[in-house]
Amino acid sequence: MSNTGLTLQxxxxxxxxxxxxHLLIVTDNNPVFLxxxxxxxxxxxxxxxxxxxTCDRYSQALSEYQYDLILYNYCSNNNxxxxxxxxxxxxxxxxxxxxxxWWYDSSPRIPLVLITEPLGDEMAIACIxxxxxxxxxxxxxxxxxxxxxxxxxxxxQQQSQTFKKLSQQINLLKxxxxxxxxxxxxLKTADNSTNQEYFAHLNHDLRSPLANILQFARMLKDxxxxxxxxxxxxxxAGILTSGNHLYELINDYLDIAKIEANHEELxxxxxxxxxxxxxxLVMVQGKAKEKELELIIDIADDIDFCYxxxxxxxxxxxxxxxxxxxxxEQGSVTLQVKATSKMLLFSIIDTGIGISKEDSAKxxxxxxxxxxxxxxxxxxxxxxxxxxxxxxxxxxxxxTLTSEVGKGSCFTVxxxxx
Numbered sequence: 001m002s003n004t005g006l007t008l009q010x011x012x013x014x015x016x017x018x019x020x021x022h023l024l025i026v027t028d029n030n031p032v033f034l035x036x037x038x039x040x041x042x043x044x045x046x047x048x049x050x051x052x053x054t055c056d057r058y059s060q061a062l063s064e065y066q067y068d069l070i071l072y073n074y075c076s077n078n079n080x081x082x083x084x085x086x087x088x089x090x091x092x093x094x095x096x097x098x099x100x101x102w103w104y105d106s107s108p109r110i111p112l113v114l115i116t117e118p119l120g121d122e123m124a125i126a127c128i129x130x131x132x133x134x135x136x137x138x139x140x141x142x143x144x145x146x147x148x149x150x151x152x153x154x155x156x157q158q159q160s161q162t163f164k165k166l167s168q169q170i171n172l173l174k175x176x177x178x179x180x181x182x183x184x185x186x187l188k189t190a191d192n193s194t195n196q197e198y199f200a201h202l203n204h205d206l207r208s209p210l211a212n213i214l215q216f217a218r219m220l221k222d223x224x225x226x227x228x229x230x231x232x233x234x235x236x237a238g239i240l241t242s243g244n245h246l247y248e249l250i251n252d253y254l255d256i257a258k259i260e261a262n263h264e265e266l267x268x269x270x271x272x273x274x275x276x277x278x279x280x281l282v283m284v285q286g287k288a289k290e291k292e293l294e295l296i297i298d299i300a301d302d303i304d305f306c307y308x309x310x311x312x313x314x315x316x317x318x319x320x321x322x323x324x325x326x327x328x329e330q331g332s333v334t335l336q337v338k339a340t341s342k343m344l345l346f347s348i349i350d351t352g353i354g355i356s357k358e359d360s361a362k363x364x365x366x367x368x369x370x371x372x373x374x375x376x377x378x379x380x381x382x383x384x385x386x387x388x389x390x391x392x393x394x395x396x397x398x399x400t401l402t403s404e405v406g407k408g409s410c411f412t413v414x415x416x417x418x
Contacts, residue, residue, distance in 0.1 A: 021068045022069075023049065024071070025071045026052075026102075027053075027075070043145050069113065074114055109131070112131075113134045134150075207251070217236055217239045252383035253383060271313065284318065291325065306344050334350075343417055355401070363385055364389045397413065
């Protein structure tokens with residue numbers, strides 16, 4: 001054996017051992033008796049892989065290999081008097097041999113068998129109490145094989161118990177994971193049921209009665225059941241304006257809530273792009289005509305179909321076109337469609353008031369509205385743009401904005417191309 005880390009494979013494996021065991025022999029800086037130890041180890045009946053290092057290379061050896069047992073060749077003849085004066089017997093129980101500091105400080109601490117000269121009873125007890133697993137007197141080195149085999153069997157038993165405990169803990173954790181998965185599934189089922197009840201409640205208890213109120217208000221406004229005086233006409237108009245605003249708010253809120261609760265489903269299909277654009281422009285044509293705005297449609301020649309939920313895509317485009325018409329006092333609103341290699345881009349371009357960078361950052365947040373005279377004049381729900389973006393993201397796309405105050409805005413809806 002040498003300090004270079006010689007590996008020895010010794011003896012045949014008995015039934016009690018299924019693999020070779022790894023033994024690290026540590027010596028002082030002035031190694032002696034190694035040849036004698038090697039000869040004794042030849043008598044081992046178990047297969048050993050042995051490496052030999054000096055104390056100063058102990059940490060390096062542990063970082064390079066995993067050992068089952070350490071055999072420390074303590075050459076106490078050279079230094080025992082200096083550490084343990086017989087007159088005082090002054091030594092630390094936690095460190096009975098100062099040269100073993102390298103072992104005490106290691107983590108994890110590997111079982112250690114000490115080879116040493118005869119020890120006094122007090123010193124022997126201190127060695128065992130300090131954690132040393134066994135010691136062999138040098139003049140009885142022939143007993144080393146039996147001691148090593150005993151310690152190795154003990155190590156195997158401890159490892160077996162450790163593995164058994166770990167296996168039990170793993171099984172318990174698996175059972176806990178299964179239990180948590182079941183609980184999570186039950187919670188999701190309960191949550192879905194609660195959400196369904198919540199949406200049904202909003203629809204039945206809020207939207208339906210409000211729709212009836214609006215219908216009665218329209219009948220009064222149209223004077224189906226008799227003439228109204230000017231004050232009554234004014235009040236009915238106010239009811240309709242406020243009611244329609246509330247109805248839009250409920251619709252937008254329900255849509256956003258369904259998306260966030262993963263209840264909103266898309267029904268994508270192959271849709272003619274021109275038909276979707278025409279249908280969307282028709283919905284804002286009346287308002288644009290009132291304000292003498294030019295509506296422009298510009299579809300690239302290479303675009304014919306897209307794969308999307310036709311109803312939801314129109315909802316997005318109508319929302320953006322309505323905003324463009326609402327906040328444009330003169331000029332035009334353009335619906336432009338072009339394609340990239342991966343995405344189809346629907347751009348709504350207006351010549352309106354534009355949006356500052358500060359306001360752009362909060363524009364797609366629910367219930368956020370821009371504080372300008374024109375925006376205060378055309379009060380919306382504060383949910384339209386947030387809903388439109390979520391619907392675009394459900395398609396696998398997004399909505400982006402480029403704008404300059406006083407020069408107009410461009411909202412671009414991107415969805416995956418066919």
